[in-house]
Amino acid sequence: MQWDQRFAVRTAHMKRSTIREILKLTAQPDVISFAGGLPAPEFFPIQRVQQAVDVALSERGQAALQYSTTEGMPELREWIAARLSNEQITIHPDNVLITTGSQQGLDLIGRVLLDEGDRIIVENPTYLGMITAWRPYGLDYVPVPTDADGLLIDALEPLLERNPKLLYVVPSFQNPGGFTLSVERRERLVKLLAQYGVPLVEDNPYGELCYTGKPRPSIFGLDARNLGITTPDGHVIYVGTFSKVLSPGLRIGYVVASLPVIDKLVQAKQSADLHTSTLDQFITYEVARDGFLEQHVAHLCEVYRERRDVMLAAMAHYFPPGVTWSKPDGGLFLLVTAPPHVDTTLLLAEAVERKVAFVPGADFHVDGGGQNTFRLNFSNANPELIEAGIQRLGDLLKDAIVQPVH
Numbered sequence: 532m533q534w535d536q537r538f539a540v541r542t543a544h545m546k547r548s549t550i551r552e553i554l555k556l557t558a559q560p561d562v563i564s565f566a567g568g569l570p571a572p573e574f575f576p577i578q579r580v581q582q583a584v585d586v587a588l589s590e591r592g593q594a595a596l597q598y599s600t601t602e603g604m605p606e607l608r609e610w611i612a613a614r615l616s617n618e619q620i621t622i623h624p625d626n627v628l629i630t631t632g633s634q635q636g637l638d639l640i641g642r643v644l645l646d647e648g649d650r651i652i653v654e655n656p657t658y659l660g661m662i663t664a665w666r667p668y669g670l671d672y673v674p675v676p677t678d679a680d681g682l683l684i685d686a687l688e689p690l691l692e693r694n695p696k697l698l699y700v701v702p703s704f705q706n707p708g709g710f711t712l713s714v715e716r717r718e719r720l721v722k723l724l725a726q727y728g729v730p731l732v733e734d735n736p737y738g739e740l741c742y743t744g745k746p747r748p749s750i751f752g753l754d755a756r757n758l759g760i761t762t763p764d765g766h767v768i769y770v771g772t773f774s775k776v777l778s779p780g781l782r783i784g785y786v787v788a789s790l791p792v793i794d795k796l797v798q799a800k801q802s803a804d805l806h807t808s809t810l811d812q813f814i815t816y817e818v819a820r821d822g823f824l825e826q827h828v829a830h831l832c833e834v835y836r837e838r839r840d841v842m843l844a845a846m847a848h849y850f851p852p853g854v855t856w857s858k859p860d861g862g863l864f865l866l867v868t869a870p871p872h873v874d875t876t877l878l879l880a881e882a883v884e885r886k887v888a889f890v891p892g893a894d895f896h897v898d899g900g901g902q903n904t905f906r907l908n909f910s911n912a913n914p915e916l917i918e919a920g921i922q923r924l925g926d927l928l929k930d931a932i933v934q935p936v937h
């Protein structure tokens with residue numbers, strides 16, 4: 532069978548990443564990998580999850596192993612609704628849809644909102660998983676320039692005049708840049724959303740992992756306040772996850788939105804997977820309730836703050852002049868910019884030979900730029916490995932600046 536000729540036309544937009552193939556090599560134990568977006572596994576609350584499994588199975592085993600509703604476990608939806616409600620916005624559990632990771636939330640949003648040729652405004656660089664999830668729709672991604680305070684509002688306004696379908700933003704401790712949209716820009720942004728009547732997807736996996744300053748107010752809440760409402764019926768679809776604050780292996784994410792949006796997403800999710808794993812929802816609820824998650828996040832923030840600081844200090848020490856990097860206030864990533872003649876995609880193979888890995892930045896950029904950038908994760912390796920890995924990268928960069936890899 533000639534399968535290549537049988538695939539749907541839209542699959543032409545899907546491609547297996549060559550970088551992924553190289554990154555498979557980073558599974559070797561002696562490679563220090565800053566490539567994945569992985570939390571530190573040594574801090575997974577394994578005992579607490581073990582207890583939660585026991586409770587879920589002993590007290591509610593029949594329900595935990597049964598099919599359940601597409602919307603998700605009522606108690607978990609209530610818990611999320613209460614946690615996200617604040618003085619600006621009151622969220623009802625009906626406004627919450629549990630998804631299989633926030634990645635599924637993004638995928639479902641694409642299914643129900645996007646048509647071929649739609650113009651989507653994104654930060655540049657932006658989250659690769661969104662680009663790949665939505666690319667099959669044949670979109671016109673329109674990049675907004677960004678700086679350390681997130682997307683530039685002055686550059687955004689003329690783009691809003693070009694009738695975009697929606698904006699996609701990772702407002703806090705962004706992946707891959709590590710930058711954060713300032714509160715002042717958030718306030719200006721929600722005014723523009725109202726003025727132009729454009730929806731926005733707020734993808735916020737990292738907002739609570741804040742190491743400098745306070746967690747920033749959500750665009751979601753600011754939009755409601757700007758509209759003078761207290762319900763999630765404004766312009767924003769909010770996407771969240773337990774992956775970075777608890778465990779990505781549980782695959783529990785959520786979308787919070789106005790009821791008509793949730794209703795459509797439920798229809799799409801029904802055909803995608805009927806519902807998210809019932810047992811995993813029960814476990815997540817049992818682990819998260821009773822204030823455990825708050826304590827756990829506070830601990831993660833201490834550990835990750837130290838790792839970020841170790842990485843920043845090591846970079847200042849080992850990286851050669853001409854290389855710059857972002858200084859994130861939270862999250863898991865920072866972005867390094869090498870001199871323009873250094874192609875980091877070519878450099879990766881050499882890096883892996885020297886037993887260190889990163890993700891080249893080009894794929895995160897929707898404007899074809901970023902070839903001289905790469906993303907580093909600072910949560911997964913311990914401080915000693917971070918120091919050693921950055922030293923290796925520093926040596927590599929010194930060589931690459933003098934003699935670029937071709």
Ligand SMILES: Cc1ncc(COP(=O)(O)O)c(C=O)c1O
Nearest residue numbers: 568632633634658706772774784
């Ligand atoms: C910005 C962003 N959105 C969504 C996701 C997907 O996370 P998950 O599906 O594990 O919730 C990630 C994962 O790295 C991310 O960085």
